Amino acid sequence: MNIRKNDTVLVIAGKDRGKKGRVRFTYPSKERVLVEGINMIKRHTRAVRQARQAGIIEREAPLDVSNVMLLCSKCNKPARVSARFLGDGRKVRVCQVCGEVID
Numbered sequence: 001m002n003i004r005k006n007d008t009v010l011v012i013a014g015k016d017r018g019k020k021g022r023v024r025f026t027y028p029s030k031e032r033v034l035v036e037g038i039n040m041i042k043r044h045t046r047a048v049r050q051a052r053q054a055g056i057i058e059r060e061a062p063l064d065v066s067n068v069m070l071l072c073s074k075c076n077k078p079a080r081v082s083a084r085f086l087g088d089g090r091k092v093r094v095c096q097v098c099g100e101v102i103d
């Protein structure tokens, strides 16, 4: 996956298309990401000995990584990324729009 935790992404499909958000969590094995404020679902909860408020709460649901695009931190555009290895063997992501190393 090209998307990592704390990346800012643009949603390109689904009901939140066009919105931006920060990645809170990634699920590499499922190819899904959890993005702040995106793909909100309503959850009905019951109070568990006062520990939690009963009622309906809204929370994010993970969405498919193919529905988001990484926003480049350098040029601020939705970017396709490629991987490059540095001299010390570290793998970094490169923005295909501006050519800058993102990490």
Ligand SMILES: [Zn+2]
Binding pocket: 072, 073, 074, 075, 076, 077, 079, 095, 096, 097, 098, 099, 100
């Ligand atoms: Zn860029």
